[in-house]
Amino acid sequence: MAGFSLQSLRKLPNWRLLSWALSAAALLSIFLVRPAHAQIGSARYSSIIVDAASGDVLEDVNADQPRHPASLTKMMTLYLTFEAMRDRRITLDQAVPVSGHAASMEPTKLGILPGSRLTVQQAILGLVTKSANDAAAALGELLGGSEDRFAQMMTLRARSLGMTHTTFQNASGLPDPEQWTTARDLAVLSRHLITDFPAYYGYFSTPSFAWHRQIIFNHDMMLRSYPGADGLKTGYTEASGHNLVTSAVRGGVRLVGVVLGAASNGERDIHMASLLDHGFEQMDVPIAHKPVPLVPRIMLISSAHAAELPRPLAGMRLRIAASNWAIQVGSYTTEQAARAAAIAARRTVEDGDIRVEPAAVRRRTVWRAQIAGLRSTEAQEACASLSHRRGQCMVIRPDTHVLASR
Template sequence: MMITSKNKAHTSAKKCLTKLGLLALLTVGVLLSSHSHAKYASFVMDADTGRVLHSVNADTRNYPASLTKMMTLFMLFEALEQKKVTLNTKLRVSRKATWQPPSRLGLKAGSHIRVEDAIYALVTKSANDVATVVGEALGGTEWEFAKLMTKRARQIGMKSTNFRNASGLPNRRQLSTARDMATLGNELWKRYPQYYKYFKTTKWSYKGRTYGNHNKLMKKYDGMDGIKTGYIRASGFNLVTSVKRGGHRLIGVVFGGKTANRRNTHMAKILDKGFTKLDPKMMAAYKQKKKAKQQKRAYEIASKRRSTAWGVQVGAFNTIKKARVQAKAAIKRAPSYLTGAKTKVVPLKNGSKKVYRARVVGVEKREAYRACRALKKMRHPCMVFRAKGTQVASR
């Protein structure tokens, strides 16, 4: 009986521990799940005065992802200023660096990369292997470099930021806020204007390959000249921007975008609101000027399409090849009027037979008539016509 009682007690205790274990696992699962969802935050400030123009969850701690590389670059720019390295200093690539997951350059262990190329790689390709190379060069190890990054971040006013690596690859303790990232973006522009220019780079070529900047909004939003994008699954799509317009510079931050496009659209919206709040007259004049520019461009395109909607027909033939040859011959015989025009073969059913009309299209009305006069003098058949619609046919 004693043994049976002990067995029951043991079984009961075991079940209890099992339940507690399952509960613990479920709790951890919930915590992991809650951390895996990106949190939204946004922030806009006047770079000159520090005035906050927009703020939502600005002090919520989020995963910075590749925005981390802004701090890596800050540290590298500081090393350049202090003459610890030069733009031509060669940084050694460790085996650890080559193990970093994409995005990366694919550097080989034991090779070297120049400091300036490292800057370009971080700004455009956002290369994780290069971030590790820089971290190891400046800190001895990437872990030691991350501690230096955190310490320096505190000194420039980033009170809620912790770094654990140089790249922004997933780490639960690598956290920052929209406000802190705006502070960093502003410090980069103010302290290192001579190096900040690298953030404007749209394309960079290295060893036969060309890399484009991930910040696509820079080409679309007037006045934007940097800074950095970032993404990991847990962070969503992040972006820090710097924009100068009408004598004002704004720093904008978005954390937790659902997609890159939605993040960019939202960034443009909060920047517009920031400029309007800061200088409503300037923004109104800017919008009016932009609208007038768009209308002018639309008019020019429409006018060009109308003016080049003419062509000449130089005969009809029983094969496509013959028609194409004659159309090309017409351009060669009247180059003063038809150079730059395009040939077009148009089929026409004539009873049971099919014939092919040889045409040259995409010229102005006056040029079409002059070309026909010149061709007829050379006993070359020609007829002027106006093309249907405004689309220019292809060769």
């Protein structure tokens, strides 16, 4: 800072010196101006930023190192789906049968019952918003006859697109030790999705869709927080970390960014924004930054105690479901009022699914307005924001133990 020296700092009162130091530290931790200084930190981290028009690489770190794609896998599932639609092998309103295998997929999912059906368009929307694993498996079975066969088709198509270091084992991205990709390969796939299917690429920017009695909102926070962002996909498993592929357009320039292996959604999104900002700067496109809000304290409560789980099978690791956290924003005398409150809160939270459930309190029924399907950090950050704006908010811990992919 201009005008500051060690001598002048020593003359400041202690409280001012401490305040200045804390503010400086906070700013350094929030604004990750250059990727080389980003505190992503883990050995599984990699990233790349490319010019979508030319494919030129603007920046990359470990871009050819193998990484688990998690739900970024669904980008290839959607590529093959769009290809089948373009070639008129399937249609948007075509029924997709749901097998027992597809219905058994772990969350995140739509909760489709075995023997039921959904349309191709509903399956697409389930993938781009909620990252539904059951819908992905059902699409894979429709297009490949079985999910295993579809995974082979995915790998072959990936190689033909130039994704030379990618191997798929399923349609969803649920954990598999043999499912690998790289940041560079995902950038290649992103460019093909954008250029090969201009009529269908818009699905990636879908803000929400109605599924039975739920309104399902898009998990991709970049669509709402980063000016110019219009897709593509989020992903998470314990093995992969927090992954993100984003395309953004400013001043007639489109960039594609890939961030793999971040420690949290917040870190991932901030780092992606920094990478894109730096990329646009290199392309001489002006950048406008948004202010970062302060986060107040929140209240944390627990849900009903879960039944004791059986001992895990050999070789299987179970953990508390990453996306089974929820927040509660109030109790209301009518279902309509609770739903309205949940919808309003969901606009602020910008993630999760609206949930309204009845409860008996003093011999009368009240309706609880909740946002479900969040991870721990998302729930706490969301409740902090809502507490700051609207008053009391409660974080609800998960009561199940499952593997998660998102």
